Amino acid sequence: MIPAAFDYVAPETVDDAVRALAEAGEDAKVLAGGQSLLPVLRMRLAAPSTLVDLGKIAELRGVREDGAALVIGAMTTHYEVQRDPLVREHALLIGLTTDTVADPQIRHRGTFGGSLAHADPAGDLPAPVLALDAEFVLAGPDGRRTVPAAEFFVDFFTTALQPGEILVEVRVPKYTGWTAHYEKFNRVAQAWSMVGVAAALRTDGGTIAEARVALTNMAATPVRAGAVEQALVGAPATAETIRAAAELAAEGTSPTADGNADVAYRQHLARVLTGRAVAAAAGA
Structure with a gap:
């Protein structure tokens, strides 16, 4: 048409x-x-x-450091995010998740900020930015304001962006030295995620010192798996510990049923994929 x-x-x-x-x-x-x-x-x-x-606005492109934060311009393409060494060093989870977005053609044209502003509950990128406590810088008629990721995603395809505002950049705290993994399940290659899990860990001598886990398509917005995080912190990075923590993945979620999966199946996927994502990040 x-x-x-x-x-x-x-x-x-x-x-x-x-x-x-x-x-x-x-x-x-x-x-x-x-x-x-x-x-x-x-x-x-x-x-x-x-x-x-927004394609001609140079300010909206690129990745840079700003003190303790990594700043990703809203118009930076997925391909550029994938290949950027600063992302791999300081926000590995975002880089690994971007590797799974759609196909090479989409990754060369689609943008980091565009995907986040679209706020598709099955989109891959909202979960890792939520897990990493990113902040969104918005520009509008009244100037610029900063919105934390936990407040940016409001509902299905709905964000904190007000009429007349645009997303300028995303500021991500540096997670240098953290391990990470993004695990998702889809019916066919390059399809939207039925469920996805973003996991980032900091280990210390075989113990999980910090854990950040967020889920894709388990609610109208991405959600933190708080019960999983609490179960992991201070525990040994073993397969047994991770399996037990992953059983808590569906707590506090509200997945919908559709032609791909019912609620019970999505909850099952959340537990299985959380176990895989955390185990991969921990090397367990």
């Missing part, structure tokens, strides 16, 4: 993008990589009056 007619704007600065959104009104749409938006436009499930393309 052919999208409905719209005006097109390609600003070159964040301020110009915010201004363009304000002038266009609330039915404007922001174009990042376009991997989710363009199919929706073609099917006419959305018919914005104006499309504001």
Whole structure:
């Protein structure tokens, strides 16, 4: 199908993008990589009056260090995140998760910030940024504000972004030396996750000193597996310990039933995949 007619704007600065959104009104749409938006436009499930393309804004691209934080620009492509040495050194979990996103074509065009702002509950990237306590920097008519990951994801395809705001960058605390793994289950290659588990660990002499675990597609938003984290911290990094902790993975979740899986099956997957993800991160 052919999208409905719209005006097109390609600003070159964040301020110009915010201004363009304000002038266009609330039915404007922001174009990042376009991997989710363009199919929706073609099917006419959305018919914005104006499309504001962020592709020319250099400030929104790249990865850099800022003290104790790693800063990832919203328009940095998945491919760039995958290959960036700073990500592998300080936020390994994000790099490993990005490796699993869709296929090479999507990873070359899709963007880190676009995927997060889309807030698909089956999307892979929200879980690791939640697990790592990332912060989102948003720019709007009233200036910039910072929102923690725990407050950014609000509901199905809904975030803390207000009309007229854009996501500028994601700030991730450095987890240098941590081990990590992302495990997901899908029906066919490159499909959305039925369930995914993001796990990052810091071990000390065979003991799990810190643990961060978050789940994909086990609620309307990504969720932290708090019971699993508590069971792991201070325990030996053994297969037995990890299996026992993984049994708690479904606590506090509210998965939905659909054509892929019912609630009980998703809860089962959460326990199995948590065990695999934590074991891989721990080398157990």
